[in-house]
Amino acid sequence: MIPPPRDRAEPSATDGTAHPPPYRPVRVLHRPTAPAAAVLLLHGGRADGLAPPSPVNLPGWRMRPVAWAIHRHLRAENVLLAAVRYRHRGWNGEHAHAAQDAREALAELTGVAGVTDMSERVDVAGPADMAERVDVAGSAGGASGIPVVLVGHSMGGRAALSVAGAPGVRGVVALAPWCPLDEPVAHLSGRTVFLLHDPADRVTKAAGSWAFGERARDAGAHVHTVEMPAGGHTMLRGARNWHRLTAQAVATILGAAPPPPGPQATATGESA
Template sequence: MSVRSRSAASPELLLRHGAEAPAGAVLLLHGGRADGLEAPPFLNLPALRMRPFAEAVRRAASGRAVLVAEARYRHRGWNGERADAARDAETALAALRARFGELPVVLVGHSMGGRAALAVAGDPAVRGVVALAPWCPRGEPVAHLAGRRLHLLHDETDRVTAARDSWEFVRRAQEAGADATGVPMPTGGHAMLRGAALWHRRAAELALETLASEPS
């Protein structure tokens, strides 16, 4: 079952695929900006960039009761200590819980959405994170990630977010007790356009493997 209309979801959540009696969920978190209090535009390119990932998860999960959903942001930016994208990710998780009960969830986030995914991964529902070219500032908290499975995918030619920051985050998360892995990607830069099929396939595989894993 595919649910695509905005009216079918809460204001915080857009349901993409497989909304009938799911046994687990993949929640997509798109990118954004460091700062921006305005609402995302109707033609929101960072959100559109996640559509092929939603479709890749749908195809890879064929025959399984996996819901694919997308968080909807109130603001375009992270906005410093406000951490708006992380707050919206928390709200989307709460909306999933309210509608479908206690489901295991894997978060798939790109750039700012990767930062948001890692920030909220301590939620009891979250089994793990697939972070795509994530924004990982030095000193981000990691203690809440103990027991979570993390896969950080990054092309080292990325000029927007730094792969070395992802690898450092992986190291620190491992020390905190996370099952964390850095996955170097051979191409794609930050937008993941070159070699896009590999990004889509690998993200979908890792998300579903993590969803099927036993909680730590």
């Protein structure tokens, strides 16, 4: 697979002037013919910023290898991969723009997934030939009829955790997430939440993730916290370890891999 091209302005049919394409909240990275599950990625941003993400959008590119790691680990062509498009770089206080865009992206997955037969039963295959039967007509599925896992980094982690109560969301993998002390957690009851954070992160605080995890666990969420040995906020040092653990967490949430041995762990392994 190759990354899709950046959005380009299209000329007007009447005056030849270039106009930006209409906003779509979802960028599809891998579209199966008959998706059995979906993984929606949410990249990082800023606390404040009304400007749109730049055309280069480095936080967005940082999530591409995460997406491909998930795809390789699941070894399942029937898992849809998509990313949220933000209209603004920042969270912007009470506007919570990234969370708004995430909600719209979840709603658009209905059309993207293209599920028509809601009585169909499908397999989500994972490593070691493990599989789970997913009833897409039941509570596991949302508007698109399929289970969804949200994977967010930094501000995207906050957005993913904020909208995880939506129908069909099975769980969240939050990477170095931004977790304010007063962030709501009641909506996470019954969801599986993985929080991966390096204590050396100087942008967002691992202590905030651990405190959020405790409150979410008390609210009924199935929480797993993973202390990463390297990577800081950008997840560049030890990147393969971040990618591998993220992919394993997604597989666990989808039932394609066994759960980790306990709710808390310290990640070890490669540091490249």
